[in-house]
Amino acid sequence: MPVYVYAVTLGDHPCRLDGVSGVGAGSAPLRTVPAGDLKAVVSDVHEEVGPRRRDLVAHQAVQDRLLEDGTPLPLQFGYTAPDDDAVRQVLKEQADLYLGALERVRGCVEYNVKASWDEEHILRRILEESPSARSLNEQIRAGTDDPRLALELGQYVADEVQQRHSDAAAGIIDTLVPLAREHAVHAPTGEDFLNLSLLVARGPDGEGALQVAHADLVGDGETGVEIRVAGPLPPYSFVG
Template sequence: MSSDSTTTDDGDPLEPGDDDNSPVGDGNTTPADNDDSRVTFEDGRYVYCVVSLGDDDDASFSTTGIDDEPVSLVRLENASIAAVVHPCEELYDSADLAEVKRWLVRHQTVIDRAADAFGTPLPFQFDTIIRGDDDTVRGWLREERDRLESTLADLRGHWEYRIDVIEREPPDEKTLLEGDDELKSLRDRIETASEGEAFLLRKQVDQRVKTLRQHRRENVTNRLQTQLEDCTREQRRLERRTSVDLGGEFDRSDAGERLCRLTVMAREADEEAIGSVLDEIAAEPGFEVRFTGPWPPYSFAPTFGDDQRDANR
């Protein structure tokens, strides 16, 4: 199984996120009731990510960011780290959900392009803003330098992958009968039982079917997580939806039950091994597996600069 990445009509990746736990956003950003509620300030820098420039003293980067703003690097002097930013004068908050989605997509697109240019970035969540100019950003980089460099070194060469396992069709009672003596015994007893006893036995059959189905789901989930340990560096279970979709998001209108949602961090070279593990699960009757990536490691990036981030939304 190979991983997929979700894209918009123009080819931009509809970024990680959460899915359901999405990594780009923190899940706390909600559309404003009206455009007048947008918080403004004299000068600020919207931060997409921090990257390592290595030994390239002449490194540069430019692209188009949210609302067509020019994106550039703010580099810390005498260091190999830089922030990918654009100038701004307000928070990105809107009652227009389509506009918010466009912002989120562009946020992810910029980070993807920075990743192509510099390798694994340290991605920041949507609407991370430092109040001040480029010198203010450099001051923050200087203050956090040790931690930023350490984190970038730790993440280097690793990417995030999202995995959803969905049970489309649970095994029916006939299938379960073939492998469970207790269920067979209950069924045999119904044949010779009185009407009242047969009623109670049928209830026991229903409960046994539910138990067997649940055991099957737990077995698949546990087996998946155990097998992934050999080809991933770290894995986490995702319980909530994030504000940006990393792709492959499970549509709750679909028939079926999500057994688990995992996010894993691994080297791109291990993608095939991850896919082989998932192929085994997908080959079992009734299961569907969705696998997306590689994404920047949103779920595995530490939180930086909460005091700098304008959270008055």
């Protein structure tokens, strides 16, 4: 029977899965497939699993429960195998790879850091701090007939916003990355100018230090930068 695979853990992970439902319409019970020093967390599936909200939530709930007792290797949503034997065979064949990856994230969790800048705030700062932008803006507001001034101001502001975003992102990275065992910078989306993942040791030296650093970064409300930290999370960004 096909099985849905949620994560790989060390063989001594307790895998306390009581009360957690699996993906799929039937919500089949969760169980483990052991293989040497490893085991996989799986459930039977009777239909193709798609990115429905219920199944996405169920997938993440399993990862969160496993994370309570030790860092698992979370698989991306949608991974299935033909049966238990196929899962066991992969665990045996790739044992060194999985064990190395588990050692890499042992005792750690992922934190995701995103940053955005209030558009009105940054535009106001540019006009206040840049004589060139202020002069162009004043000429436009005075009713100039030269259409090139609006284009020039628009390009100047766009370039300035990009540079300030780059500088702000670099400052946040320089502050937070030393607190992590590893980091990964992702392409930001939407209004964000930074999307940073950190592999952080559990406890005061890792998570605690990150919380203090985050508080220090957001302490100056005059910057207009919003820094959002999500976690602890399963280490999706560090399982490759």
